[in-house]
Structures are given as C-alpha cells and as structure tokens.
Amino acid sequence: MKIDKNTINKIARLSRIKLDDKESEDYIKDLNSILDWVEQLNEVNTENVEPLSNISSSILPKREDVSKDNNSSEEILENAPDKLEGFFAVPKVVE
C-alpha cells in the first residue's frame, strides 16, 4: 500500500483540504487503487525520451515590454468574500 493514514494526512495538508476520518479512509482506498493502476506505465521504456509538457508546436509570440495600468482594483475586489479599504481581508495572521 502506497498511501497510508500518514501519507493521506500529509497530502491533505499540502492540498489545504480538511478531511474527516471517513473521507480519509475512502481516499486511501481510491488513491491506492488509482496508483496501482497507473503503475503499468513502468512497462514502458522511456529511456532517452524527452518529457512532453507543452503540445503547442507554435513558437511563443513576443509582445512589447510595456507596462499597463488597468486601474481595476475595484473589479478585482468585487467578488471578494471579505474586503477592507481596498484590500482582501483574511483572519488575523500575526498574533
């Protein structure tokens, strides 16, 4: 088993998702079965194969390096669950 209780807790923490005990159990089962299944990739010889991260064959176009001020802070804050004086507001971070 690749994923145990400790591992799932660690991944959940890295993902910033709180899991209850029942969910942890379920995901341990799911993730192990998925990882066992993807293990078949080890059958493939990938020696000297370049990883493919971007399928796009076109060369990235360049743009002029000029700054733009869209003056859009109001728009950006429009959907914020909590805001204060032009900033996003979150629970107190520093005691």
Add this chain to the structure above:
Amino acid sequence: MSKSSLKQTLKDLDTKKISIRELNQDYLKRIKEKDNLNVFIHFSEENVLKQLDNLEKDNSAKKLKGIPIAIKDLFCTKSMPTTAASKILENFNPTYESFVTQKLLDEGSIFVGKTNLDEFAMGSATNTSFFGNTINPLSKENEPLAPGGSSGGSAAAVAADLCLGATGTDTGGSIRQPASFCGVVGIKPTYGLCSRWGIAAFASSLDQAGIFSHNVEDASILLQSIAGFDQRDSTSAKVDIPNYFENLDDDLNGKTVGIPKEYSIDGTPMEISKIWEDAIKVLEKKGVKIKNISLPHTKYALPTYYIIAPAEASSNLARYDGVKYGFRSDEINSLDEMYENTRAQGFGREVKRRILIGTYVLSAGYYDAYYLKAQKVRKLIADDFNKAFKECDFIVTPTAPSAAFPLNEKQNDPIKMYLNDVFTVPASLAGLPGISIPFGKDKNNLPLGIQILGKHFDEQQVFNAAVSLERSYE
C-alpha cells in the same frame, strides 16, 4: 421532429421568414418546457429578453445575429454568473468575458443560459455537478440516462433543441463523449486553436474549447467564430483560420483513412464494432484508401492522462482559497483553518480526489516516478500519431465504449468511470483535433458516435470526412 439547423435559420432570418424575436421566443418556450432535464445552471428569461432588446437596436450586419447559443458554465461571462458547477464558485460573477464568449457576442449571438457540467469539468456523466444531474433528453420516461460529460448540459441543450449550438470544453473527451451520448455533433479542435482565456482551468496542457451542434455544417460555421489568436493565452496559436464552412468538401476520393488496431478493445460491445466497420465500408465506397495503422502506446494513454490531468488540476485549483472570490467557510479561526475548511466544504468528492492524487504525484520524492514518467509516455503517444499521420490523412475510431448509460448506474469505482474516455484521451494527449458525429444506433435505439481525428490544425480535413460520413448516413 426535425430540428432547424443553424445554416437554415441564418437563411430564414436573412429572407425575413422569421424575426430574431420570434426565433428566440420559440427557443425560450422550449427551454421552459424542458426544465425537468436540468440542462442549465443559470437561465433567466429576463436576461435573454434584455439581450434581444439590445440586439434589435443594433443595425449592423453580424454573422450570428440573433442566434441562440448555450454556454458551458466553465466560460466566464459578464452578463451571467459562472460556477464551474462547484459550490466554491456558487456566487461568482465574473467582471470579464472569456475570449470565446466575447467572439460569439461580437457576432451577435444570444446567450440562452449557462449549461450544467461535471464540477470543474471532472467527470464523464455530468453527475459530479453541485447543481444536480442533467438528464439525457433521449431518455425514456422513468429511465433517465446520463448525457455524458463533462459538457453534458451543452450536449443535452443541443439534443433537446434548446439552442442552435453550444460551447463546450474538452480535456480528455468532455465534448466528444457527451456528443456521442446525446446524438449530436461535437468538435474539439487542435490544442491552441481557441484561446483558453476566461475558461476556468482544469488541466491547462489539455483544456480546449469547442462546439456542439445539430450537424457538421453548423459546427464548421461556429468553430470558425470562436477560433483565433489571443495574446492573453500563451499557448494560443497564431494560425490562419480558414472558412471551414465555405471549404467543406465531401469528396474524399484518393484520401487515406487510418484504422488503428489498438482501438479494438476486448469488451467493446458488438454494436460499436459494427458501426465502426460500417463507417469504414462507407469510406471505402467513396474511394478512400483504408490503411491499417498502429498506435502502439494507446493502452497507456488513460493512466498517463490520470497522472497529468490531476497534477495540473491540483495546481490550477490552488487559487480557490476563500480569499479572492467564491465561497468562504464560516469556520475561520486562523488563516490555515480558513483555507482547509473552505476547500473541504467548497469542493465535491471527485474534485478533492483529483486534487489529492495530483498533489501526491507532484510531491517531493514521487515527481519523477509519476509525473515525469507520464510526460515521457505522453511524448511516445504523440509520436505514435505523428508517425501514423505520415501514412494517412485522417483516423476513424468509435467515440465511446458504450451508448448513454443509466443515470443512476453506480460509479463507485473511479477507474471504471475513467474508462469512458478510452477512445478520446489519446488524441487529447497529442493535442489533435477530433469530432464525434452520430453514426448508427444500439439495440435500445440509442445513438452511437464515430470519432474522426486529424493532423494538428487540419480541422478542415476532419470536417470534410465528417460531413461526408454524415451525408451518407442521412
């Protein structure tokens, strides 16, 4: 009931046989009648009427003026909320318009509503939506069928004739598979043909916008409207967009079709093998050379996809943290608690599963074994296609391994669910254009789909082969 096509409707509007208002009233009426299908996450008659009022004041000629279009609720729209079918975006009102929807607005189309999907496009049955299942319009009474997914709402909207076309997105099959399930046409163009700007991201190296329509001609008209270069998407391609519709040519004489032997999979229903053979026979009669090809790494496409897509999703979905937009949990005694509770309560089960698996395969110590390995196998899969296309002009396969399955079919086993994408995922990994067209029925009279794949940016060949098969089937 014969549904009016986009092409015919444009003619009828042009000759004043029908007015834009009459046309849209007709669609509004049907949308209200078919409310039980749960096609739309957002529908407001008032909003549609307002669009009509504005359009009637506009005297300029526009290519899609007054055409009712449904929008997958993954595209940001200024005039309607955008949820990605997730609780975490339940109250999100974009302050900007996606590239694709802006193009459609510029051409004068009317947005009838935002269609249902699997949460963040993660699923194959439109059953992971926070807003409930969509019902396949082809279902018999009391036997609801799944519309496929993730773009199930858009496919159902076209199938139920609630619009003349709809937008979708396809990451591993999310346009082609629901098109097949609902008996409509669905095209996923080449990766990079349509800008991803303003589409809620799932797996950025795979996500691509596309079109659902009643027939191939209509798809060719609509795809041209949403394609094009956009500086705001760094993978958007600078290519000339041909007039696909004007160039449609169903004469395939002298072309070569590739038939990949690896797509004959054990357990595929006879009916699906049969329509595949039928399609090949039709092509042969049209003077197409049949070439048996091999795509040797096909069987590794699904496991590759289910490493790469969740990895990219785990990174993309990190933005939903309860700070900038969307849902925020009430239990927020500290910043970390706010993140963890917001995401625990805001995401559904499948989305969390994919974030967790994605985080795992990217985490220290596992990155090379899983993520890097998958990227290397992806290269081999793409190379398989490159080699194959040296010997053929297009490839024909079935779209999905089954017809639409019952809505309530238990899909507790994630891997079993992932197998729905077995025929669509390889082309997604290679970034190739693919279309699904209805071609034949199963024993329960449910539609089955044939998939046509083409070379990068050779949408024209895909459309030509599709229209040719479609016309021979009708």
